[in-house]
Amino acid sequence: MPRATIKSKQTRSAARSGSSAAAAIGSSPSSQAPSAPSYPNTGLYAELHLHLGGAILPNILYHHMQRDQHALLKRFPTFDRFERFFTRRRTDLADYLKMHKLVESLQRPAEEHLFYYVTRLVRGAYLFDNLAYMELRHTPYNRTDPDLDQPRRIDQMRSIVELIAAAAMSQTRYPLVLRQILCMHTELPFEVNQAIVRLAAAPELRNFICAVDLAGPNHLYRSRIDQWVRLFRLARSLGLRTTAHLYETETGCEPKLLPYLDRIGHGVQIPLRHRKLLASVARRGQCLELCPTTYLRTGTLKDYTDLRDVFKACDDAGVDVSICTDNAGLHNMRLPAEMENLLVRDVINVDQLARYLKASFKHAFAWSGPMPEPLRRLTLPS
Ligand SMILES: [Zn+2]
Secondary structure: OOHHHHHHHHHHHHHHOOOOOHHHHOOOHHHHOOOOOOOOOOOOEEEEEEEHHHHOOHHHHHHHHHHHOOHHHOOOOOHHHHHHHHHOOOOOHHHHHHHHHHHHHHOOOHHHHHHHHHHHHHHHHHHOOOEEEEEEEEOHHHHOOOOOOHHHHHHHHHHHHHHHHHHHHOOOOOOOEEEEEEEEEOOOOHHHHHHHHHHHOOHHHOOOEEEEEEEOOHHHOHHHHHHHHHHHHHHHHOOOEEOOEEOOOHHHOOHHHHHHOOEEEEOOHHHHHOHHHHHHHHHHOOEEEEOHHHHHHOOOOOOHHHHHHHHHHHHHHOOOEEEOOEOHHHHOOOHHHHHHHHHHOOOOOHHHHHHHHHHHHHHOOOOOOOOOHHHHHHOOOO
C-alpha cells in the first residue's frame, strides 16, 4: 500500500480516536522527531519486554471488535469467553503463541486498527502502570498486508514503524518515552529478517527504534543457527543494540548466540538449568528480561515461588535482572501487579525490587537520563 494512503487513513483514525495531535500525524514522524529525547521525571517503572501483539488488554480489544462488528464476535459472542481464551494456562510455548496470531489478525489492517491500539496502550501505561519508559517490540512484517507479495510487504514495514511512532507521539498528555524493538521471527525467510535488521538501522528512524530481537517458535533456532548468528553480526555491525528470546524454554538454549546480545529475552533456563553460564553472562554485563507470568502460562514453572531460587542465583552471580510482563494485556497482568505478586509471596524483598527497577533503567536501550525521582527515592538507604 502506498505510504500516502496509509497517512490519510492514519489521520482519519486519529480523528476517530479523538486525538488532539492529528495535525502532527499528517507528515512523517521522522521529520518531527525531537533531536534529543526528553526524560520525564515521573513514573517508577521501565518496561523492557513487551510485545505489541500481547500488550493490549482484552477489554480494549473486545470493545474495538464490537465497534467494528468484527467477524471474530461469532467465535467470541461474550467478553467472558474472549477473556477466558487469553487467560487460560497453555500447554507449551507453541500453544501460547497462538494468542499472538489471533491478536495480530485483530490489529490488521494496521492503518485502521493499530493506531488506535497504540494510543490506548500509551494512555494506560502512563495512567495505570506508572511507566516512565517502554520498549515495545513487534515483527513489522507480520503487520503488513498479507495479500501483497514479499517485496511489497518488506516495503510496507517502514509504514508500520512510522504509524506506531506517530500514534505514540500523538499522546502528548502521557509523556513516557516509547521506543520500538523490531523482532526478527524464526518462521520468516532470511531475506525478510535481513530487511528487518536494515530497517531497524535506518538513520531517519533512530528516534523510534532502539534494538532488534529474535522471536518465534524455539524449535527453529538450531536448524537455522548460522543465519541467526549472521543476522546478529549484521545488526551489531550497523551499530544496533540486541536482545533475543533465548533460554526461554529447554529447546531455545543456543549458547552460540549469547556473545552477540546486550540483553537476554527471558534467559530463565540459565539460572534454572545452565547455572555455569551465569558467570559469563555477568562478565558480559548482560541483563535477563524475566517475565514471571509467562513461565506459569507456558508451563516452565509451576508456581511463583519457584522464582525465588532464580532471582537468588542471579543475585549471587552478579547478573542484572529486569522484571517485565512480556504480554501484559494477554496475561491481564499489569507491571505493578506483577511486582506486587512477587513481593507479597516473599519471592523477592523490597531491596531486590529496587535493584531490579534500577537495572531496568540501566539496561534500557534508549534511556540515558537520570533515574526518575520516585525510583531515586526508593533506592535511598532507609
Ligand atoms: Zn517475549
